[in-house]
Amino acid sequence: MPRSQSPPVDLPTLLPDIHPIPQDDGPRPLAQIAYTDTYTEAMSYLRALMAANELSERTLKVTEYIIAINPAHYTCWGFRLRALFQVAKTQPLPDAQAESREPAVKQEQLAVGSELLWLKGEIKYLDKVALQHEKNYQIWHHRQMVMDRIGELLGERGKEEENPRVKEVVKCEQAFTGRMFDLDSKNYHVWSYRQWLVRRFNLFKDPAELTYVETLLWKDVRNNSAWNHRFFIVFGSATRPSEDVITREVDYTQSAIYIAPQNPSPWNYLRGIFAQTGTPLSTLLTFCLTFAPISKPPATTSPGESPIIAGVGEITSSHALDLLAEIYAEKAKLEGRGGAAGGEAKEESKLQAVKALELLAERYDPIRANYWDWRKREVLAV
């Protein structure tokens, strides 16, 4: 439900010279909505302002009014953006002198200072709207375009790391997105914006990003969005991570698995690192067996229990079983290429893979039994 938190604006008083354009919905509309009178009136004024292409402070007021009722009005956001940039360039603000921070104030710097003040004011406004409409994404697209302009005004592109004023602004953005993540640490739009921020201001090396990810994972090791951001920070830049970084990542991920072996996120992350670095999964065999000791000799068999289940030690992770099955299937393929000598080893590896997959289908992950059966057929076809 959109909350009507429009600022009290009396449109006929604000826009006495504008003739509202009513909506023509035809004789028999589809998906008609029971608009409130407030919305109907505001939309009529918006259409008229757009038709006049008025890029003014009045437009900022009216668009704010509409957005409070319908934050998904995308051309309203576009109209606001154009009006904002125009107003910011042409309407000097008295505080601009302070903002420019130069002792000898030149006319040019004053103009930049004034524009920055307008844009920073917009960011403040966007903070408020984002907190009110958590699920909306237009807000973040708009914020991106405003921040991009702020970045341009503050200094040369590509030299952000050395620019203290850029750093300050970036810090505020990191803090505000953090505030949004306090409300929902998996908000897709906010994560998209955060990635944009990292790319735009080259924050791949900023320790604050990784520290923040670790704070989130400390709170909830199952936060897959945080894991994904970690992957982006480590592997998403143009520079390849060093051996040390790779080792650090593997260690971190494995310790997360020890804490919660049934959490899929770090298992996926581990696969991701291995794929990125071209490391064969088979090097994870011992690690997997810790959580799924499928080769252990049978303990006691309770009556009625399937023999396949009776023959293994304590399984603490279905993801370890899954990975084991893949490792053994891969092994069988390689052994198959080894000629007659590899034949026996190949059959043994296939047997292990099938065993892991049957454990998954029958007991440890039966909701995905069809998938595990499919994998089993693939293995048997080797």
Next chain:
Amino acid sequence: MEKHSLSSSFVPSTTTTTIPTPELLGEPTLSRRKHLKFWLRSLKSALPNGYTSTDLSRLSLAFFSLSALDLLGELDTSTTPQERKDWIDWVYLCQLPTGGFRGSPATVGATETWDVANLPACYFALAGLSMLGDDLSRVNWTGLGEFLVSVQRADGGFGEWVLKGGVSGQEGDTIMGGEDMRFMYCAMAVRWIMHGGGKDGPGRHLEGVKDVDVEGCVKFIKASTTYDSGFAAFPFIEAHAGHAYCALSALSLLGRLHDGVPPARTPGILRWLVSMQVPYVPEPDLQEPDQEPSKTPSAPYTVPGQEGYLNGKLTGGFCGRINKHGDTCYSFWVGGALDVLGHAGLMDMKANRWFLLGQTQHLIGGFGKLPGVEYRPDLLHSYLGLAALSIMGEPGLKKIDSALCISVDAKERIMEMPWLKKEEGDGVERR
């Protein structure tokens, strides 16, 4: 990291709720009559004011209503020819003189900069029109083709609309809207209706209509594959079932599925998709170290507290991202993606069906997002609930074409359009 940090949703509360399982209650059924009433109401009377935030995408709401009635096999029987004719006119009211469709008449009169075509609306308009029996003869194809080309970015992805003159009004046009696989999907669906997909390329059927950069599309989709073998809205963001559906369907509509998903990658993508299904009975022996051991699967089905239930644990449905909650729409996004890959059979259909019919199907018809009467049905979830059931062959529903998200009937109607109609022995490969 500490043990206590393992997600609060796993901590049992003191109260317990017994949740009825399919084993306990028997097979739930589709309340056809209630769904029909729900959809006729949404089509023929005004939607509540809570839908105001979808005012600019009313064509999507129209699409859900029309296609839901089509799936129920009631579109032609429960509406009059006059109504259908008027609705066709309304959809054309949303077409811009320069081509392309707005999401609703809400911006008509705002001049050409602010009254513009919207990419998803274009798909919903074409699909809706054909369901209503229109021959698409009033569509401005040349303009629509130009719009598609203009809304594609250099990286191959698509935006939502185009701001003429850029932000200042004095530069080149700016493509607006975030990077988003949903826009890619809508563009490919529109393109399919224009060209029939496949390899026959532009202009073969609609003379003089421009085509998008197809290689760019494929490149963008491939680049959006994630490290965990899912697909995301754009490269490097988190894998998401909705975007996975859009990515796979887009590839399929382009006739490039095997290029985007080579055999070596298939098991990984299938793993990611099936991993979205939430178990509906507690899994044995896989509790976290600080957990009480659970009951065995055959024991009477109780889970700790209502919270645990609604946190998406133990519903049998699908979630959209790793470690998230089950939600009605993901039964379609995941089911549809699997179906596009030819693997719908990998779902646990019994559990999924139970989730939809036994838990989110609403008393007043339609589907809520989550189980519980307090989650009132909305059009998106109500449509996708039906669509998800149709993938599984639910009796009483038409069969759906997963990639286009419309009934096979509706798809065939489109394929009868003169520019798509297969001529004897023309040898053109179509999806």
